[in-house]
Amino acid sequence: MKIECTKDNLKEVVLKSNRISGKRLSLQILNNIFLKTEDNSLLVKSTNLELGIEITIPVKTYSEGEVVVSGEVLRTLLENLKEETVIIEHKKDSLEVSTKKTKTLIKTYPDTDFPTIPVVSSKNDTILSSKNLLGGLQSVWYSATTLNMKPELSSVYINTDNGYMYFVATDSFRLAEKKIEVKKDICVNEVLIPIKNIPEIMKILEEMEREITLSVDKNQISFSDTHTYLTSRLIEGNFPDYRQIIPKESLTQLIVLKNDLANSFNLSQFFSDKFHQVHIDVFKKEKKFKISTKNIDIGENVQYVDATISGEDISLNFNYKYMQECLQSINGDSVSLELSGVGKPVVMRGCSDKTFFYLVMPMSK
Amino acid sequence: MSTDTKKLWGNVLTEIELNVSKATFSTWFKETYILKEGEGIIYVSVPNTFVKEWLHNKYHSMILRSLRNLTESVRSVEYTVSREELKERKDIFEEHKMVVDKLPLNDLYINKEDNLNPRYTFESFVVGPFNELAHAATQAIIKKTGMVYNPLFIYGNTGHGKTHLIQAVGNYLKSTGSGKRIYYVSSEKFVLDLVSSIQSNKTNYFKQKYRKYDVLIMDDIHFLSNKEKTQEELFHLFNYLYDNNKQIIFSSDKHPNYIPHLEDRLKSRFAAGMIVDIPAPDQESRFAILQTKARMNNFSLREEIIDFLASAISSNIRELEGVLNSVIFQTQLKGRELTLFEIKSLVKDSMKPKRNLSTKEVVKVVANFYNIEEDNIYKKTRKKEIIKPRQVIMYILREDFNFSYPSIGEKIGGRDHATIIHSCEKVKNELKTDILLGQEINQIRALIVS
Structure with a gap:
């Protein structure tokens, strides 16, 4: 195999595929990336057995072939080269990377040992905006649990219903749901993507084309555009029926500026205890609520935040981290909080944004 | 997994381990096991699709060869991706739980594919003299699904274990991995499905959906009374499944003949298989x-x-x-x-509610039940069709409402207490032999309580 291409193009695909490649030591071959020529283009693939990626870039091909090399070594090399174009040639058991002024040999591995990337065979592929998909994932993924307790909770749930695609994640202490509008005929049924694959999926999605194809079968999901094919394992299981726990009515409603709330929580983090507890007291008459934190080792802090309040005065404890995290996903200037008392979740959402909502459980102590 | 297949797979793995590197072995083979075997095909469970593809592309011939060396009957190997085992990490969670309440997320307990509730199994089903016939019928069905007792019709009052028994059949067939498509549906859901399919012009889809099952379990069929279109659809569905030797199981609170407004052609079809009753437990x-x-x-x-x-x-x-x-x-x-x-x-509260009913109300209910004039009960007539209801009234007043004999006599047309004692004894004795009478009295009791 011998090809010639621009350094930047090659660097980009090596970078992407190297991110996916396995960092597990047990099977050496997985730490590498696979290169293969396909009539005037180069196919680069890698996998960590959770995710698999295949990217093609246009190259000038002198001779066909395939090779497996360490992605890490190739990446470091390419980042340090100054020249514009590189020539890559497979010679016996090494890969020669040469530019006008440099020449490097990298050890190769037998290409027959490199695993194949599963192809998702789905009857109906879905065409989607990558930006929407990315937005959906970004709005909720932080709410999933990274503990391996329940696989269905350490995942992001995607489902379509009546012209909307729903993204949901929960760790059973808080829950986030985002919906995006899609064409009515789009149908993705109850898919659970493992949370540990989500950061990489989001990174790849960011760089994909405007429209991508989504395919789902029983065990795999894939995202593809003309150059990139990304596939992830799916989790088998049933996501809890979360709709039934959304409170229908509340005792107290607060409307508060998102910035005010974010600033208060920024300060709270220094004075909260190891459980990140904040105490919230709502004073309807004064049109404000109090956020107080206390840490026996450091000190105490009290803040008053202006708000539009309806309903009853109420006092509750929360983990401020849970509330803080959702603010990034809320569009608009103001946030509404609907409180219903001890043991009942609080609903948070943007006042002008109907597509996102967030549930947080109060702390009982 | 039985010990045989476990041993077999163990042997295969040992052989493979010798031929591949340690890292390769732990990556591709460690978490595999034999799911089941049947007709010369071994089904191997693998943790994910990557492993599935790779075993299939790279190691298939090696696996097959080792298997054939050990058992000659193996024709091929299939790979299936199985659900991962849960790793228990309670400790971290517990600490967390102390301070924050959890969202009351209930697990979706019911399997969406077949609608069965895994709670209902034969292990938790208690067999007694009252339900042993029904239980035996289901056991026969399990052995020869679709061939004997098709359809099976189980009826009995609420809380006698009908749903448990019929769901247990489904769960058992599922657990044996026979590959049969099982579906449990309540009549209400069936009706809703049909209605929504008609609304959205997808009746064909509805037909196809129900016709693809090998075992169809339908609960509380008595709710179909008066629903003509649904009955018609059920009739066609029944014929299709029955002709293809698919097992059908129904439950109801009444014998099909007593379900009001049920088409005769359905009644006769229900009766074609086996009808069993689950009476009250002794x-x-x-x-x-x-x-x-x-x-x-x-x-x-x-x-x-x-x-x-x-x-x-x-x-x-x-x-x-x-x-x-x-x-x-x-x-x-x-x-x-x-x-x-x-x-x-x-x-105290769970015991049969003894409402303070007046004698008049009891008389009214019984008279209505037997379709006679209320007045006749109080009269001195000795017509046979009047005597029986009158005695039943006395019996119920005595047994269920603890009236004294003289007061019953006084209220039912001024009769002697000896007459009442005689009547009560007579009904009591007849109950021992006459099953029909027992059923009648039970129905009357239900009417009185409601």
Whole structure:
């Protein structure tokens, strides 16, 4: 195999595929990336057995072939080269990377040992905006649990219903749901993507084309555009029926500026205890609520935040981290909080944004 | 997985381990096992699709060769991706849980594909004299699905275990991995499905959906009375499944002949297989049920308490479970065993509600039931069709409402207390031989309570 291409193009695909490649030591071959020529283009693939990626870039091909090399070594090399174009040639058991002024040999591995990337065979592929998909994932993924307790909770749930695609994640202490509008005929049924694959999926999605194809079968999901094919394992299981726990009515409603709330929580983090507890007291008459934190080792802090309040005065404890995290996903200037008392979740959402909502459980102590 | 397949796969793995590197082995083979085998095909469970593809592309011939060396009957190997095993990491979670309440997310307990509730199994089903016939019928069905007793029609009052029994059949067939497509549906869901399919112009889809199952279990069929279009659809569905030797199981609270407004062609089809009745559990069965349920909850009860509960709650197993649950809960709350007196007060509300009915109302219900004029009961007529209802009234007033003999006599047309005693005895004696009379009285009792 011998090809010639621009350094930047090659660097980009090596970078992407190297991110996916396995960092597990047990099977050496997985730490590498696979290169293969396909009539005037180069196919680069890698996998960590959770995710698999295949990217093609246009190259000038002198001779066909395939090779497996360490992605890490190739990446470091390419980042340090100054020249514009590189020539890559497979010679016996090494890969020669040469530019006008440099020449490097990298050890190769037998290409027959490199695993194949599963192809998702789905009857109906879905065409989607990558930006929407990315937005959906970004709005909720932080709410999933990274503990391996329940696989269905350490995942992001995607489902379509009546012209909307729903993204949901929960760790059973808080829950986030985002919906995006899609064409009515789009149908993705109850898919659970493992949370540990989500950061990489989001990174790849960011760089994909405007429209991508989504395919789902029983065990795999894939995202593809003309150059990139990304596939992830799916989790088998049933996501809890979360709709039934959304409170229908509340005792107290607060409307508060998102910035005010974010600033208060920024300060709270220094004075909260190891459980990140904040105490919230709502004073309807004064049109404000109090956020107080206390840490026996450091000190105490009290803040008053202006708000539009309806309903009853109420006092509750929360983990401020849970509330803080959702603010990034809320569009608009103001946030509404609907409180219903001890043991009942609080609903948070943007006042002008109907597509996102967030549930947080109060702390009982 | 049986020990045989475990051993077989163990041998295969040992052989493969010798031929590949250690890292390769631990990556690709470690978490595999034989799911099942049948007709020369070995189904191997793998953790994910990557492994599935790779075993298939790279190691398929090696696996097949090793398997053939060990057992010659193996023709091919299939790979299936199985659900990953849960790793218990309770410790971290516990600490967290202390301070933050959890969202009350309930697990979706019911499997969406077949609608079965895994709670209902034969292991938790108590067989007694009252339900052994029904149980035996289901066992026969399990052995020869679709071939014997098709359809099976189980009927009995609420809380007698119909749903448990028919779902247990589904769960059992599922667990044997026979590959049969099983579906459990309540009649209400069936009706809703049909209605929505008509609304959205997708009746074909509806037909296809139900026709693809090998075992169709339909609960509470009596709700179909008066729903003509649904009955028609069920009729066609029934014919299709029956002709293709697919097993159909129905449950209802009445014998098909007594379900009002049910088309005759359906009635006769229901009767074509086997109709079994689950009557109310007898005292011994109730005793056994309580014992089993208590054991399942890791709870021990004194015999006299079980005995008391079994006799206090006579007809409904669901109520029996409810009372047992409250006994368990109270015991945990108080941290000691409950006394019989406490249990009595606990059970008080669960016992048959004895509403203070006037004699008149009872007379009215019974007269209506037997379709005679109310006045005739009070008259001195000795017509046969009047005497029987009159005696039934006396019996019910005595047994259920604890009226004294003289007061019954006084209220039913000024009769002597000896007459009443005689009537009650007579009904009592007849009940021992006449099953029909027992059923009638039970129905009357139900009418009175409602």
